[in-house]
Each structure stands twice: as structure tokens, then as C-alpha cells.
Amino acid sequence: MTRGIPLALLALTLGAFAIGTTEFVIVGLLPTIAADLQVSLPSAGLLVSLYALGVAIGAPVLTALTGRVPRKTLLVALMLVFTLGNLVAFLAPGYNALIVARILTGLAHGVFFSIGSIIATSVVPKEKAASAIAIMFTGLTVALVTGVPLGTFIGQHLGWRATFLAVSGLGVVALLGSLAFVPRNLAQSTPATFRQQLGVLAQPRLLMVYAMTALGYGGTFLSFTYLAPILQEVTGFSTNAVSGVLLVYGISVAFGNVWGGRLADRLGPIPALKRIFALLALVLLVLTFTAHNTWLVLLTVLALGAVAFGNVPGLQVYVVKQAQRHAPQATEVASGLNIAAFNIGIALGASLGGLVVEHIGLMHTPWLGALVVLGAFALTALSGRLDRRDGIDDRAEGIHVAAH
Helix, strand or coil: CECCECHHHHHHHHHHHHHHHHHHHHHHHHHHHHHHHCCCHHHHHHHHHHHHHHHHHHHHHHHHHCCCCCHHHHHHHHHHHHHHHHHHHHHCCCHHHHHHHHHHHHHHHHHHHHHHHHHHHHCCCHHHHHHHHHHHHHHHHHHHHHHHHHHHHHHHHHCHHHHHHHHHHHHHHHHHHHHHHCCCCCCCCCCCCHHHHHHHHCCHHHHHHHHHHHHHHHHHHHHHCCHHHHHHHHHCCCHHHHHHHHHHHHHHHHHHHHHHHHHHHHHCHHHHHHHHHHHHHHHHHHHHHHCCCHHHHHHHHHHHHHHHCCCHHHHHHHHHHHHHHHCHHHHHHHHHHHHHHHHHHHHHHHHHHHHHHHHCCHHHHHHHHHHHHHHHHHHHHHHHHHHHHCCCCCCCCCCCCCCC
16 A cells, blocks of 8 residues: 555556557657658558557457456456567567557557456445546556657657557556556456447447547547647657657646546536537647647647547546436446447547548648537537437536546
């Protein structure tokens, strides 16, 4: 126990930090990887899409398949797969091997967060369960604030392979921490079956929330995946400066997530989401015009960080509330599928962004991303109208949900 936080929970948080770093650091390294492996930017962008696809498949499918494996055994195995995946990336002789590494780490990511929340709540008293999950998820936020800019800096100075070697080192520490501190005999809940998961997908109102999530993040990552090339090729930042800009972005994300949670608490999820999606679309549109000016683009990236992940708390709260109405027997499954929708959005957005870069140009990604986010806004407004028709009050009732 360290300052009242169980060491097992710290091991989970470190795992979340390592996983968050390896997921998002690729954005800062895209130009470096593309140049080194002699592939196009859109091809390098596929490394974002395929990782997210691995998460989307891993979260529901592998969680169901591994439901009867002891939690500690599964956690250690996941950290081993994650570490090996990053070592494969470090040793990758070419582009195809790097793709395999990204899919492998993505699969581990999906299951890690599915079972990590359960383990986190198992190592603290019941009244501290929500705080335990929040502590574990701070690993992701800290990854965006420090891991991504630091990993980008390492990749630009020592080569992108060095970044994956450093992350695999973090994986080893998290693995050893899990081995040493996570209790062996954790309570085993009944695993969700594929039938239960398919039952959730048969609910139109839940599908609408998943579409909101996928469009919201699809629009964001259509542009964000290519932020480093925009900053270097259009704004004129040096490679060193890009890691500094990503640091600014990460700090803004941390504040935006808290702000988004408070907004959802105060207004209810639908009004909060409408505001955040509208602001996100506006900021992406503005990026089209500010990318050519150093100071204006910095302000735009700061604003983008504040709204890009601010909708996660509202979306997670809303999907749980809809599941309680339409699929009460599978609330946890419904929440997990929203994480899958988040990653499907990232995969599709990054892929579509690659097509845009290849066929019409880099600077068309921000305004097209804004259009996709407006689709999420329209679905949110429609969902709110259907709630009002059914006489439902969607206040958030003090629920806080961490990002990703």
C-alpha cells in the first residue's frame, strides 16, 4: 500500500500508461516512420487504424473467450503480449512486421481495459470502487500529457524503434508489478456470452449511441492522425517543436476530460454532448484556416485538446443509462461495446484521413473531420428528441466515467 493506494492498483495504472503511450505516440511519429520505411503518409496512418481495430475486436471478443481464465493469470498474459508486441515493433524489419506488432498490441489493449476495471475494484473497499477505476484510467491521461510527447521526442532523436523499446520496458515493469502485487484469488464474475453481446447490438437506441461515439471520434481522428504532418509541412514546425505541441495538446486533454465530466453532471449527457460536438466541429473547421500561422495553430491545438476527449464521460454515462432501459441484463457489455465503437471510429477516421491525404490533400482533413463530427451532433440531437418523446430525463446523476 502506497499513500493509501494499493500497489496492485499502481501496477494497473502503469499498464494503462504504457498502453496509452503506445496507442497515441504513433501520431507524433508518422512522418518519421513513413520516411524511414519509405511508405506514404496514408500507409503509415494505417498503423493507427489497425491498432484501433485490434482494440475493437479484442475488447468484446477476447474478453468473452477468456472469461473463465483467472484474472491475475490473464492480466500477466496480456502484459506479456503487450511487451512482446512492442518488441516486435522495435525489431520490425519492415512495414508488414510493424502492422503485425500494432494489431497484437491492440488486441492486448482491448482486454486489458475490460478486466482492468474489474481488478481495480477488487483491490479496494466497495465504497472506493469508482475512485479505483478513475486512478487506473489516469494512466491514459498521463500518457497523453507526458508519454506521447516524450515518446515522440525519443523517436525523433534516437529513431522510432527506440520509442517502442522504451514502451516495452514499461510493459516489463507493469508485468512484474502485476505478478508481485495483484492478488491471486480474485473474485470471478460470470463472463458475458456472445449471445448477450449480440443482444445489445439488437437494440436500436444503443446502436445510435455507438454511432454517435464512432462518428465523434472518426471525425476527430480523420484530422488528428495527420496533425504531425500538418504541423511540419504546413505550419513549418521543426520535428523537435512537434513534441512540444503534443505536450500542450495532452495537458489540454486532461483538463477537457474533467470539464466534460462536470458539464455532463450539470446539464445531463445529451445537452453536454451537443455543446461539445458543436465546439469540436468548429475547432476542426478553424484548424483549416489557422494551420498556416504558428501562434494561431497553437491556440487551435489547445482548443482541440479541450474538446477532443471531453465527450467521453457523457457518452459513457449515456450508454449505461440507455443499457439500463433497453438491455438491463448486459449493462457492462453495453459499456464495453462503446469502447469498441470508440476504436472503430478511430480506425475508420484514420483510414478515411489517409484516403483524403492521398487523393485531395493534407489540409482537407480538418474540415472533412468537422463534417463527420456534425453527423455525431445530429444523432445526439435526435437521441435527445426521442428521449423527450418517451418522457425520459437524462440527468447524469453524478456518475463520472474516465476516458477510453
